[in-house]
Amino acid sequence: MQRNGIFTHAKNLFWLFSDNCDLHFKVSRDRYSGYPLTIEGFAYLWAGARATHGVTQGRVCFEMKINEEIPVKHLPSSEPDPHVVRIGWSLNHCGTQLGEEPFSFGYGGTGKKSSDCKFADFGEKFGENDVIGCYIDFDSGDEVEMGYTKNGVWLGVAFRTTKEALAGRALFPHVLVKNCAVEFNFGQKREPYFPPPEGYTYIHNLSMEDKIRGTKGPASKSECEILMMVGLPACGKTTWAIKHAETNPEKKYNILGTNAIMDKMKVMGLRRQRNYAGRWDILIQQATQCLNRLIEIAARKRRNYILDQTNVYGSARRRKMRPFEGFQRKAIVICPTDEDLKERTLKQTNEQGKDVPDHAVLEMKANFTVPEPCDFLEAVTFIELQRDEAEKLLKQYNEEGRKAGPPPEKRFDNRQTGFRGRGGGSFQRYDNRDGSRGGYQNRSGDGGSGYRGGYSRGSYNQNRWSNSYRDGGSDSRGGYNRNQQSGGSYNRPAPYKGGYNQVLNRTFKIKNKTHKKTFSHMHFKCLKT
Structure with a gap:
């Protein structure tokens, strides 16, 4: 079966798990790419997603490419590392904050690795257009090793754990992003970004018997x-x-x-x-x-x-x-x-x-x-x-x-x-009202946003991303389309082709006086x- 130039086999379907990601992480329609919501305060947030299946044996790999560092000009210039991706493996029950709890292993674009919220230098920095290869080896005796490549160059083993500690539990591909659009090759592509080391198999190409399905969400x-x-x-x-x-x-x-x-x-x-x-x-x-x-x-x-x-x-x-x-x-x-x-x-x-x-x-x-x-x-x-x-x-x-x-x-x-x-x-x-109406109500006429109206205070007005949010929400070409207007004059189309559709319209008025x-x-x- 061919989809958008990608060859898949129905019996081996493998993709990012839309039920096992943050609400503000959008999995694209092809299920092999995604991006976070970046408007307003979301630009400060990490957004994570885990794949549908994990592994407990063999030598397995996948690749991740950073397609774009999404512009976030509304962040202050003092914000540290506004564009970062952390990539690696985690257990099915772990949270989405990769590398911040036990059995959650991530290598980040700042040149740091982390597990259980313990950070250390590893490899080198990476960013837009870089491809990170992730490799896990269960065939090295009693230990399980996790290594990485950057653009095809081996960076070494970043993490080791024991099979006894894992107790038969599967490790799943996992990504954590901040203001970056990413794309995965689990093996569904005709050609890899970079050839894997000898002996490694893309996780998509494993038989279903060799993959462990993650927890499914409610059916209704x-x-x-x-x-x-x-x-x-x-x-x-x-x-x-x-x-x-x-x-x-x-x-x-x-x-x-x-x-x-x-x-x-x-x-x-x-x-x-x-x-x-x-x-x-x-x-x-x-x-x-x-x-x-x-x-x-x-x-x-x-x-x-x-x-x-x-x-x-x-x-x-x-x-x-x-x-x-x-x-x-x-x-x-x-x-x-x-x-x-x-x-x-x-x-x-x-x-x-x-x-x-x-x-x-x-x-x-x-x-x-x-x-x-x-x-x-x-x-x-x-x-x-x-x-x-x-x-x-x-x-x-x-x-x-x-x-x-x-x-x-x-x-x-x-x-x-x-x-x-x-x-x-x-x-x-x-x-x-710390819920869906935006909390604070200003009865002077400037506030009063409602559940159906989004956040509206003063003359601030923004098209709600949630209006167009759908599980498979992208246009017929799966294209990335971002128009951002500031003051009614700025119009910027973005080049990314991964199913991103986010429109941001902003108008600002600054009041000179604010009641204490x-x-x-x-x-x-x-x-x-």
Whole structure:
């Protein structure tokens, strides 16, 4: 069978696994190339993908070519290594951040190799138009060796592990990219980019008996599950989500939360708050925008998700769950004792700094409602305090939050005037809409982006990549088509032919004055809670 000049055999089909990649990594229609989303804050993010099959024996190889370093002129000039690819092997249950956990082995374009987040010099740097060959050897006694070539030149063995440590588990081809479009030769091409060393076989050409299939995603939407975390900041939501995903690897949960986004912004394995030289508040805001877009994409993909946000407002829970109609929708309530919450909050502040201001937490307490099974929630599970005890504690929190609120005439309302002129009503809602509407709502008329409208604030307007996002989304020629306009005049077609279609229209207006209180609210809305 021939497809786009590539010869394949139905019994040996092998490709990048669209169910086993980051939501912002687009696998092209031919399944042998891909690229990440690069607009807005996505340009800071790594995006990874793993192949459909792995191996446990023999001498096996594949090739990867960097077709293009996608322009990201909106990144600051201080951003380190805006175009990088990391390539290698990992186990089926590993995350997409190649080289940052055990049994995940990656060689990067910065001339570094990494495994278990331990980095060391290896080989040499590589970039656009370079071809990296990846070789794994199970026939070297008790050890398994992983080596690389660059443009046909042998760089040496980068990693060794033991067969005993692997315990019969397969290693899968894996790629991690930042702002680069890549293409693979698993052996489906008529001719390789460079001939492999003697004795190595392209993984595509192995018999199906010699390849191990990775975990398949849910076959239908009704088999998909979304778990919505519900709880105050620092109560333990992220800890529970990570542990639950690790103890249920067959589910392949995608954790959707600002904390997970920040993990994909690492530099040399370090989180940005420890080494980021730019504006931290702006980076958090961009991470929140990325999260909102990922939630939109997630609702159209057959996967399992954990929505790791506070979700204490009943109306926000309904709005966030509505796009996931047809999924198994469940709420996971984390409500520790008040003493435990204070202890965890103090620990998080000492370790990570204080992200959520006290007045915002009090507002959440004032408005925290217990979720009930309903038309958009099939089940509600309480992890620590059970329902009766949790309801008693939440009544105390509701009262505490309302008493701590400012008098009605002093309540801030996100308006240009800053405060309400008349009293009445309950404690001003901080509007913790950290979901698909973009979070922060500016009632002065500049904000108010919605789930269906993308992120729109001030005069900023961008065609949503998710509008054209499809599993096999490319034109009839599989061509790369990128037009980027800035100020209505810049038009740049890109040469890549790998199925990339991303249109970016931007118009910027800079306001000379920003209300201090408004910025405070905007900043909090971008924080991971």
